[in-house]
Amino acid sequence: xxxxxxxxxxxxxxxxxxxxxxxxxxxxxxxxxxxxxxxxxxxxxxxxxxxxxxxxxxxxxxxxxxxxxxxxxxxxxxxxxxxxxxxxxxxxxxxxxxxxxxxxxxxxxxxxxxxxxxxxxxxxxxxxxxxxxxxxxxxxxxxxxxxxxxxxxxxxxxxxxxxxxxxxxxxxxxxxxxxxxxxxxxxxxxxxxxxxxxxxxxxxxxxxxxxxxxxxxxxxxxxxxxxxxxxxxxxxxxxxxxxxxxxxxxxxxxxxxxxxxxxxxxxxxxxxxxxxxxxxxxxxxxxxxxxxxxxxxxxxxxxxxxxxxxxxxxxxxxxxxxxxxxxxxxxxxxxxxxxxxxxxxxxxxxxxxxxxxxxxxxx
Amino acid sequence: xxxxxxxxxxxxxxxxxxxxxxxxxxxxxxxxxxxxxxxxxxxxxxxxxxxxxxxxxxxxxxxxxxxxxxxxxxxxxxxxxxxxxxxxxxxxxxxxxxxxxxxxxxxxxxxxxxxxxxxxxxxxxxxxxxxxxxxxxxxxxxxxxxxxxxxxxxxxxxxxxxxxxxxxxxxxxxxxxxxxxxxxxxxxxxxxxxxxxxxxxxxxxxxxxxxxxxxxxxxxxxxxxxxxxxxxxxxxxxxxxxxxxxxxxxxxxxxxxxxxxxxxxxxxxxxxxxxxxxxxxxxxxxxxxxxxxxxxxxxxxxxxxxxxxxxxxxxxxxxxxxxxxxxxxxxxxxxxxxxxxxxxxxxxxxxxxxxxxxxxxxx
Numbered sequence: 001x002x003x004x005x006x007x008x009x010x011x012x013x014x015x016x017x018x019x020x021x022x023x024x025x026x027x028x029x030x031x032x033x034x035x036x037x038x039x040x041x042x043x044x045x046x047x048x049x050x051x052x053x054x055x056x057x058x059x060x061x062x063x064x065x066x067x068x069x070x071x072x073x074x075x076x077x078x079x080x081x082x083x084x085x086x087x088x089x090x091x092x093x094x095x096x097x098x099x100x101x102x103x104x105x106x107x108x109x110x111x112x113x114x115x116x117x118x119x120x121x122x123x124x125x126x127x128x129x130x131x132x133x134x135x136x137x138x139x140x141x142x143x144x145x146x147x148x149x150x151x152x153x154x155x156x157x158x159x160x161x162x163x164x165x166x167x168x169x170x171x172x173x174x175x176x177x178x179x180x181x182x183x184x185x186x187x188x189x190x191x192x193x194x195x196x197x198x199x200x201x202x203x204x205x206x207x208x209x210x211x212x213x214x215x216x217x218x219x220x221x222x223x224x225x226x227x228x229x230x231x232x233x234x235x236x237x238x239x240x241x242x243x244x245x246x247x248x249x250x251x252x253x254x255x256x257x258x259x260x261x262x263x264x265x266x267x268x269x270x271x272x273x274x275x276x277x278x279x280x281x282x283x284x285x286x287x288x289x290x291x292x293x294x295x296x297x298x299x300x301x302x303x304x305x306x307x308x309x310x311x312x313x314x315x316x317x318x319x320x321x322x323x324x325x326x327x328x329x330x331x332x333x334x335x336x337x338x339x340x341x342x343x344x345x346x347x348x349x350x351x352x353x354x355x356x357x358x359x360x361x362x363x
Numbered sequence: 364x365x366x367x368x369x370x371x372x373x374x375x376x377x378x379x380x381x382x383x384x385x386x387x388x389x390x391x392x393x394x395x396x397x398x399x400x401x402x403x404x405x406x407x408x409x410x411x412x413x414x415x416x417x418x419x420x421x422x423x424x425x426x427x428x429x430x431x432x433x434x435x436x437x438x439x440x441x442x443x444x445x446x447x448x449x450x451x452x453x454x455x456x457x458x459x460x461x462x463x464x465x466x467x468x469x470x471x472x473x474x475x476x477x478x479x480x481x482x483x484x485x486x487x488x489x490x491x492x493x494x495x496x497x498x499x500x501x502x503x504x505x506x507x508x509x510x511x512x513x514x515x516x517x518x519x520x521x522x523x524x525x526x527x528x529x530x531x532x533x534x535x536x537x538x539x540x541x542x543x544x545x546x547x548x549x550x551x552x553x554x555x556x557x558x559x560x561x562x563x564x565x566x567x568x569x570x571x572x573x574x575x576x577x578x579x580x581x582x583x584x585x586x587x588x589x590x591x592x593x594x595x596x597x598x599x600x601x602x603x604x605x606x607x608x609x610x611x612x613x614x615x616x617x618x619x620x621x622x623x624x625x626x627x628x629x630x631x632x633x634x635x636x637x638x639x640x641x642x643x644x645x646x647x648x649x650x651x652x653x654x655x656x657x658x659x660x661x662x663x664x665x666x667x668x669x670x671x672x673x674x675x676x677x678x679x680x681x682x683x684x685x686x687x688x689x690x691x692x693x694x695x696x697x698x699x700x701x702x703x704x705x706x707x708x709x710x711x712x713x714x715x716x717x718x719x720x721x722x723x724x725x726x
Contacts (some may be wrong), residue, residue: 001385008386008601018603022364022381023371023555025680037526040625043725060597063578084492094718096577186598192386192555194419214459214577217424234423237600239382317388354560 004346005319006292008138008186008193009066009336011243012250015191020241026238032230034245039227042197045132045256046181047172049199052331053223054244055086056237059184062196064092065218066159067130070204072212073097075155075324076125078156080111080147084137084322089130095307096213101126107325110287111142120154128157134165134286135182138292138332139283141169151303157207163187166197168263168291169249179204188259188291190250190336191243192239201225263290266334266343273347274332277354278362282329286317290337292323296328301357303330309356314349366681367709369499369527369655372699373555374606377614378554381605381673389601395593397608402590404611405560408619409450410535412446414563416586417607419600422526422547425559427455429543431521433567435575436460438541439488441519443474443510447500447685452493452524458578464489467721470688471657473650474505483517486671491520491570496544498526500685502646502657502694504532511539520570526550529560530614531626531654551622551654553613553699554606555669563587608621626653636710637695640717641725645692654698657684659691664720666693672719677712 005009011019024030035054042052052315055062071077079090082105094100103119105111111131120126129151134141144160151158151182162171167188173181179201199221200208208220216222222233249257267290271281274295282294297303303321307330310316319331326352332346345361351361366373374382387393394427400418405415416423434440440461442453445468457463466482468474470669474494483489488586492514497504514521523544525534529574530551535545542564549556564573573585579585580597614622614657630653633646637658645657665686672695674681682694692693695709 003386003388005388007389007598008389010386014381016385020379022379023373023549025366025368025682026371026556027368027683028674028680057424057580061420074643092579095579098483141373184598185607186601188388188651192600192602193389193598194603216458217420217427217456232423235370235556236421237555238549238601239602240600255394311391311542317391319388320390 001097001315002342002345004333004342005317006331006335007184007191007334011190011192011332012337014250015243016244018246019239020190020260021239021242023238026150026235027231035232036230038241038244038248041252045248045251046199046200047168047176048173050202051224053195053197053198053200053220053227053292054241055218055236056194058193059182059196060088061218062198063089063161064183065094066182068213068215068218070157070159070207070211071096071098071128071182072210074099075127076123077101077128077130077317078103078119079130080128081105082111082132082137082138082140082142084109084110085135085161089132093130095278099347107138108140108283110284111147112138114145116147116150119303126156127157131158131160133160133162133171133291134291135170136292138162138205140287140290141289142287144171145176145247147318148178152177157267162334170260172280173199185240185244188336189244189247191240191247193212193238194237195244200281229262266338266340267291267293269340270332270334270343272287273343277347277350278360291333293332293334294329295332297330298357298359301359306330306353309353310349313353316346318350353358364678365681365705365708367705368680369694369696369698370547372696374553374555375700377609377613378606381609381618382555382602384602389592389598397604399593401604401607402610403468407562408614409562411537411562413537413565415586416561416563416583416590418559418603419557419597420559422545422559423451423554424581425545425547425561426452426524428561429505430456430577431459431544431576431581432521432583433522433543433574434461434491436463438490439486439494440464440491440595441466441482442487444468445472445474445495445503445505446498447468447503449467449495450471450497450525452495456493457497458583470504470514470530471646473503473647474510475519476509479510479513483519489519491522492524494521495723496523496525496534497532497652497654499527499655502652502655503650504652505650507534508539515540522564524636527654527698531622533623535593536562540654547605548607549685552587552607552610552698554603554610554644557600557603558607597622625697629701629703630654630656632696632703633695636706640710641715641723655694655696657692659696660693661720661722664722665690669693669716669720672716673712676716678711679709
């Protein structure tokens with residue numbers, strides 16, 4: 001069995017083993033030491049000296065936390081969306097009463113800086129910009145460094161969904177000046193889903209002090225008060241904290257630069273492999289993601305039929321297309337605990353499966 | 364090592380074992396079958412034919428979900444609080460703009476029905492009543508059947524925090540006519556923290572249709588749409604779903620009535636044991652909880668010193684007092700995976716520890 005979706009990603013043995021550890025008191029000394037260690041490690045992986053919090057929720061909860069902690073109803077927000085998850089970020093802000101201007105880019109493409117500049121020039125009342133670093137639904141990675149640099153010129157708050165990239169693709173949060181960055185445990189962190197990690201910059205704290213969107217579970221003030229005491233405000237997902245502690249150890253042992261290089265190498269290998277089968281990449285290759293690759297299904301072939309055969313005949317789970325892309329693409333996740341052999345295996349099996357759908361593999 | 368706090372509770376071996384299972388796709392057939400099974404089992408334990416959802420968050424998230432899905436800002440709410448968690452429920456409603464009338468009862472006592480009746484008579488604009496079934500901070504169980512019957516006469520919506528009671532103390536949700544009932548995975552369900560389970564009645568759905576408090580992660584409409592397809596709206600805490608599946612099997616095998624009887628028997632044994640040491644129960648014994656017992660520290664003794672010695676010398680973790688009760692009480696959790704021998708052990712060790720604090724054990 002091989003799980004090749006962009007999260008949950010396969011967990012290393014060390015992580016699975018610690019998941020079966022018995023409970024301890026979440027208000028005791030041992031758990032406090034764990035929270036302390038995990039917070040420091042998370043900061044290192046976020047490449048930030050600011051605050052970092054670990055929330056017991058999925059990544060979407062982290063996105064909601066980013067929004068409700070920094071804005072008030074009526075605030076003007078610019079949403080840069082290149083897919084399903086960019087749209088979701090905008091919807092969350094709208095649900096809480098933000099006035100969202102949605103700048104949407106063709107799926108498969110990255111954010112166009114000129115369009116962003118025009119939008120920022122056209123409306124000086126914009127307070128916050130929402131950006132997706134890596135769009136899981138299309139397999140596109142935005143040039144976050146350039147986008148952040150542009151937004152910084154305009155002095156707007158930058159909230160980033162880096163759920164499927166942080167810890168896989170270089171994202172120096174402080175250096176690039178991003179204010180709230182969100183990620184999730186079941187991606188590059190190599191542990192099961194159920195935790196969201198968020199960073200909070202000084203600028204974000206200033207915005208927080210004025211932010212009137214209602215919040216309780218997600219409230220950064222309560223979370224900081226507890227985190228500063230090496231606790232969590234509400235009962236945490238204890239097992240996932242055990243796992244995070246172990247996984248951070250593995251990540252830091254490999255080293256951030258080595259992890260980024262490995263993901264870049266395997267991402268390229270995936271794209272090369274797909275092209276060698278005569279299949280087309282969905283994403284603009286200039287911005288192709290090193291964590292997830294979307295592949296167009298050949299004309300007249302339902303991508304979900306390819307996925308079904310890969311699962312039934314070879315035990316390989318691939319991801320499907322979402323919303324308008326359902327049946328049109330399938331996706332290979334290559335993030336977290338992944339090596340070259342995992343990708344070789346997928347490509348070899350696709351080489352056997354695709355001809356059954358009438359697709360001709362180039363010789 | 365013995366963990367005797369009111370959650371997280373010790374997990375059975377079968378639960379710990381499944382926690383180390385590798386990830387599977389959360390959008391695949393196998394996980395859908397698991398969600399289906401878990402939803403049916405949860406309904407059985409809630410004793411409801413209504414909807415039940417499993418949210419990836421701690422219990423506090425479930426409380427927030429109950430509030431934001433059924434109310435609009437400005438709604439008049441009656442909060443019946445007998446401790447820390449009752450106060451928390453009221454605070455959540457206030458944060459989202461509800462107009463909360465706080466009816467607070469002396470800590471250690473239960474809700475007084477006459478006071479509730481007076482409050483409901485005095486203000487016909489009350490739409491919703493917030494109640495704690497079992498107050499973890501004081502070890503008091505409210506007479507939920509009688510409270511619910513009274514509120515039903517006035518036709519108000521009833522939201523119940525049953526986090527530390529459901530699955531331990533009988534709570535037939537439909538029979539008693541409660542509208543949204545919330546519990547958490549790390550209590551009677553015998554699995555690690557990270558999931559909240561909530562039931563939603565037809566009346567709650569009617570309220571939901573009008574409810575304007577903002578929500579995205581907690582939204583019952585999105586959750587129902589996914590649950591009806593045996594999915595979750597956002598990536599779920601997969602390992603905890605594995606564990607819940609196993610734990611529900613254990614609970615239903617023991618049988619709900621047997622579980623309730625066991626908790627009643629062990630609760631009584633705990634109180635008898637504490638009294639045999641010449642210590643005083645904090646809670647009014649008429650309403651003493653069968654899941655957690657709060658014990659007054661003898662005059663001049665800091666309860667946290669007793670806890671520290673129990674942990675250091677005997678490896679037994681007890682809970683402390685919260686807020687105004689810090690240092691004044693300690694608490695023994697006896698819920699979930701607990702048997703008589705666990706309580707014998709605590710009492711035997713307290714018999715050795717208490718004289719070191721100058722407390723005289725009756726002969």
